[in-house]
Amino acid sequence: MPETGAHHLRPGDSQRVAGAVARLRSAGERVTPARYAVLRVLDAADVSDEHLTAEQIGTRVAEAEPSVHRATVYRTLTSLVEARVVSHVHLGGSATVYHLEVERPSAATAHSHAHVQCSSCGRVIDVPHDTFDPVATRLHDELGFRLDTSHAALLGTCSDCG
């Protein structure tokens, strides 16, 4: 009764996890239980619109799969980002949060949304990617600076904390 390498797949695993695994594999990376665990945590967070730090991911992975070491989570995140299966956003509060990358195995084209964070409650808000277009255009024209709107978040105050 031969198994084909998908031994880690689980019933609950979403389309996105499956897709991420596929891209991971095609990137020449190995698919291990630890990596599955991280991907599942990220998938669940995405569903509930959460943005998790490496440490939070580590904690959740530890809950789901105690055998996965924290250090491995860090290494895994690095690999996943490198393989473009996961992307990260630097928040103003100097934390970095991760989330599953939806498509696009190739490089450049920033498709994802931009983020702003409330310095009061810490909430991260996704904003349409074209919000920053005017700024991006101006920076490019005046300074030759190519803005990457999805790689860092700006701070401010949200309506709840206003």
Next chain:
Amino acid sequence: MPETGAHHLRPGDSQRVAGAVARLRSAGERVTPARYAVLRVLDAADVSDEHLTAEQIGTRVAEAEPSVHRATVYRTLTSLVEARVVSHVHLGGSATVYHLEVERPSAATAHSHAHVQCSSCGRVIDVPHDTFDPVATRLHDELGFRLDTSHAALLGTCSDCG
């Protein structure tokens, strides 16, 4: 031969250092050698358009005034920021940089410039504060989010690294 409290002033100290000291004092904070040292380092950095992290400031202070302990530099920066004599910007790379605040002892009104950082060479570029106005307006209208353009930097690629 009575001295009036300016015992720490030095010939080389710029107008800005003097102003910072004045505001510091009027904020009810004490003016100590350590605080002078930090202010001088920040002033020198501003002149050369540098943006220094707490650690870099610590190093430069150590060079100029070896007797000032690193821990004091951290505490000093906290105090100076609180007293609005110094402001800090969170860079995308998850470092925080400090610089002298030019005027405005009062709160709110963001006057200072915004920043963008090159993810390739790390250079921090000051941009006119109105650059982000279109975005700020849109975020405010659509989400009730009040953007603080000077508190965090966005990432991108500068013309040199283009």
Next chain:
DNA sequence: CTGCCTGCAAAGGATTTGCACTCAT
């Protein structure tokens, strides 16, 4: 004088690394 600020040293928390072993391929 009074207590804010400091130096010192030790604690702290998050991330990284060396090493030997394991398992995905």
Next chain:
DNA sequence: ATGAGTGCAAATCCTTTGCAGGCAG
């Protein structure tokens, strides 16, 4: 079978903190 990935533990790095003494106001 072979080396990428892992667990473990120790090392690092940056920053914070408790405490006693010192200096600004």
